[in-house]
Structures are given as C-alpha cells and as structure tokens.
Amino acid sequence: MVETKGSNSSTSSSFVVAHLACLFISFVIIKSFWEFENASRALAFYGVYHRYGWNQVIHFFGVPGIIWSLLIFMVHVPIPIVGGGSVNYANFLAICYNLYYLSIDPLGAVLYAPFIYAMYASAEKLRHDDQTQAEKALKSQGNNNNASANTSIPWYGTGKSLRFGLLVHVFCWYIQIHLGHEIIEGAKPAVLQGLGGALSVAPLFAFYEGLWAFGINKSLQESTQLLVDQYTQELCSENGIEFMRACRTLVLQE
Secondary structure (H helix, E strand, O other), X not given: OOEEHHHHHHHHHHHHHHHHHHHHHHHHHHHHHHOOOOHHHHHHHHHOOOOOHHHHHHXXXXXXXXXXXXXXXXXXXXXXXXOOOOOEHHHHHHHHHHHHHHHHOHHHHHHHHHHHHHHHHHHHHHHHHHHHHHHHHHHHHHHHHOOHXXXXXXXXXXXXXXXXXXXXXXXXXXXXXXXHHHHHHOOOOHHHOOHXXXXXXXXXXXXXXXXXXXXXXXXXXXXXXXXXXXXXXXXXXHHOOOOOHHHHHHHHHO
C-alpha cells in the first residue's frame, strides 16, 4: 500500500494511535516489574496457572510468539528523542525486559538475552523488508504516473508485516487460552489476574521451562514449585474446587 499526500492526515492519525498503543503496552508491562521481589515469586505467580505438561509446552512456544508479535508492531514506531537516533518501542521494551530479569535472576537474564535479541532482530528485518517493498512500489508508481513527488511511504510500509504479526498474536493467544487453559488446565489464564504481571513474567517462565528440562538452575525450580503448591492451595481454599482442575487433584490427594 502506498499513500499520497492527500491521505497524510489518515497516516498521521494512525501513527498517533500506534504511539498511544505502544505507550500503553510499555506502561502496563514495565509497571508490573515492581510486583515481584524475586524470581521464585514471579515464576510461581505464573506457574500456578500452568501446572500441566502439555499446557507448559503450548506456552513454551506461544508466549515467545506473543512477545515477538508485539515487537513486530512496536518496531515500526520510533520513540522521539533529542538528536534523532534509531530507538523504537521494540528495542526499548527488549532492553527493559533484560534489565528486569537481571534484577531478579541474573543467570536467567544472561541466558535469555540472545533470545530476546533474536526476536527483536527478526522483527526489525521484517519491518525493513516490508519498507523496501513499499519503497519499490512507490518508485514504480512514480515512474508510471510521474507522481513520485506527491507520494510518501507510510510508517507501516505495505502493512504486510503488521498483518502477519497480528495473525501470530491472535493465534498464540487462542491456543493458550482455549487449548491450554480451558481444555488442559481447566482454569482461567493468569492474564485475567493481571495483564502486566502475566506479560512481564510469562517470557521468563516459558524460557525456564526449557532450561529446567536440561537441568539448569534446578534450585530455582524447586523453590518455585514449593510456592506454586502453596499459592495453589490458597487459591483453591478461597475459591473452591471448581476454580481449576488442580484444585480437584489436590482434594483427591488428601
């Protein structure tokens, strides 16, 4: 899609909306960084709602998909800074994630850093390739009707990368909420208990599910599991055995 100057107002409006959306997402996630004092409590908050193996497998792939799709959107929106620069909401959020993880779990943060960078780098490549396609389309249009002076590339390029990111985002939420939680877990997702808390902790939890499978940082796994059991019992006592499938399992074990 290529826009003419006559439609610049719509482009400006959509750009403002994109800025506001990125600000909201960043605020919700970063605000939740202060909700947990250490890695065990942070992971246990999320672990309560992900007790079953197949649900953990779904989230191991689904959570990175959600974060990646957010970065695909946010990499299109630069952050206005004095003197210019290439700072955008995507690399800003990626840095914030790693700083937060460094504060609660340095080992996990160091191991996770290459993966969050890979997600950001691939999102940036999608944006760059899409902008290149939009530029080629603009030049082609200009050559055909001599209107190059009256056209400009919109901030979203052709829009293909954003549509792809949206499809990934919706699909990952769907398989986690419907298949992972409603069918396998029999419980409401953690995101309903707090969007920011779920999005801030989810990437590290999903990542650690892989690390623990290889025996990395087992002490953190053990301390987290103790808190998961404690929090689960408390929630089941407060909400009854129908709150989640794990509550009924606890009753049978007693």
